Amino acid sequence: MGEARDGVKVKRVVFVTVGTTCFDALVKVADSQEVKDELYRRGYTDLLIQMGRGSYLPTKSTGDDGSLAVDYFTFSSSIADHLRSASLVISHAGSGSIFETLQLGKPLIVVVNEDLMDNHQSELAEELAERKHLYCARPLTLHQTIASMDLNSLVPYSPGDATPVAKLINRFLGFPEES
Amino acid sequence: MEKNTRCFFSNSSPNLVITCFVAFITIILVRFLYVIYRTGKPLNKRTPQQTLSTLIVLGSGGHTAEMINLLLVLQKDRFTPRFYIAAATDNMSLQKARVFENSLADSGVKGISAEFMQIYRSREVGQSYVTSVWTTLVATAHALWLMIKIRPQVVLCNGPGTCIPLCVIAFIFKVVGIRWSSIFYVESIARVKRLSLSGLLLYKLQIADQFFVQWPQLQRKYPRAHYVGCLM
Numbered sequence: 001m002g003e004a005r006d007g008v009k010v011k012r013v014v015f016v017t018v019g020t021t022c023f024d025a026l027v028k029v030a031d032s033q034e035v036k037d038e039l040y041r042r043g044y045t046d047l048l049i050q051m052g053r054g055s056y057l058p059t060k061s062t063g064d065d066g067s068l069a070v071d072y073f074t075f076s077s078s079i080a081d082h083l084r085s086a087s088l089v090i091s092h093a094g095s096g097s098i099f100e101t102l103q104l105g106k107p108l109i110v111v112v113n114e115d116l117m118d119n120h121q122s123e124l125a126e127e128l129a130e131r132k133h134l135y136c137a138r139p140l141t142l143h144q145t146i147a148s149m150d151l152n153s154l155v156p157y158s159p160g161d162a163t164p165v166a167k168l169i170n171r172f173l174g175f176p177e178e179s
Numbered sequence: 180m181e182k183n184t185r186c187f188f189s190n191s192s193p194n195l196v197i198t199c200f201v202a203f204i205t206i207i208l209v210r211f212l213y214v215i216y217r218t219g220k221p222l223n224k225r226t227p228q229q230t231l232s233t234l235i236v237l238g239s240g241g242h243t244a245e246m247i248n249l250l251l252v253l254q255k256d257r258f259t260p261r262f263y264i265a266a267a268t269d270n271m272s273l274q275k276a277r278v279f280e281n282s283l284a285d286s287g288v289k290g291i292s293a294e295f296m297q298i299y300r301s302r303e304v305g306q307s308y309v310t311s312v313w314t315t316l317v318a319t320a321h322a323l324w325l326m327i328k329i330r331p332q333v334v335l336c337n338g339p340g341t342c343i344p345l346c347v348i349a350f351i352f353k354v355v356g357i358r359w360s361s362i363f364y365v366e367s368i369a370r371v372k373r374l375s376l377s378g379l380l381l382y383k384l385q386i387a388d389q390f391f392v393q394w395p396q397l398q399r400k401y402p403r404a405h406y407v408g409c410l411m
Binding site for chain 1: 221222223224225226227229231239240241244245248249251252253254257333361363365367368369370371372373375388389391393394405407408409410411
């Protein structure tokens with residue numbers, strides 16, 4: 001899958017993002033041999049990790065020896081560019097990252113941070129997974145999700161609309177309906 | 180005679196104080212009940228030319244993106260001037276609001292008036308409860324100062340804890356008669372099954388005039404809320 005004509009590899013990048021949080025459990029598991037092997041087996045060539053405020057440093061690799069190329073950084077102002085050039089996104093459960101990825105139409109696996117005290121974030125990921133917009137995993141089950149996922153069965157997310165709220169607010173305040 | 184007069188005064192003066200006090204409490208209570216009664220009742224018809232000063236409370240993470248999606252479709256000529264408030268530790272949100280207002284100016288919307296302010300948070304994540312007594316006092320005083328300056332007619336908020344003191348002060352302004360405002364709360368899209376603490380407080384205390392949720396499950400659980408679908 002990763003091979004292409006002219007002997008040049010077509011890049012298929014997996015982008016891992018933890019946003020502004022500290023989520024070492026995800027960075028660690030993404031860097032684990034198990035997950036890297038599974039990603040390589042499924043035809044991905046590059047693993048790029050945005051590690052945020054975490055302290056665990058993944059092992060960089062150029063991927064010349066027939067394995068996944070691994071690179072990482074802490075923060076970037078161009079997360080959107082990284083998302084756009086990715087073939088698969090693995091993200092923390094923050095709503096900002098989730099919807100930015102879905103609106104770009106990228107396949108997404110959300111990994112829920114089980115160390116958070118008030119873990120309401122899993123609600124959103126589970127609801128969207130039920131509606132087949134994404135896959136929802138825990139750090140320990142990520143490699144199974146990657147092995148079993150069928151990206152063609154994902155349903156594209158159609159962006160939401162704030163006009164119902166705006167209409168209700170206007171009506172409440174006594175403004176006439178827009179013509 | 181003289182004795183009687185003195186008796187009269189010494190008796191009446193505490194009576195007068197008590198009467199005044201009772202009258203004052205009654206007036207406040209009646210006014211309070213009136214505000215409760217009027218909360219959630221639509222305002223009278225107005226012309227589209229009227230403008231309403233609007234306070235927008237921003238929060239980090241996905242909150243600001245949701246709020247900007249709402250502001251995109253609200254009539255900018257009605258909801259003006261706009262005052263944005265974010266926590267002092269949150270630099271990203273006001274920056275996003277500035278970008279949004281600048282994009283409005285670039286696209287030719289006229290008469291834009293926007294101000295950006297930061298507010299102290301009563302308690303940072305991980306702060307001890309002892310020091311948070313002091314910081315809560317400071318944060319409340321700061322919120323009061325900002326609200327006296329802004330005196331908004333519309334308050335828009337969608338989740339961060341900073342909106343609670345601001346909404347309570349807006350409610351007190353209604354009771355005392357400083358400013359009548361309409362408070363709108365949109366629960367974050369991240370809340371599917373349970374309300375956030377801010378949302379729960381504003382819902383239970385009936386401070387919000389209109390309460391919006393983005394998932395049908397929540398509306399079934401909190402029937403006074405309006406289900407409006409996803410904002411993102």
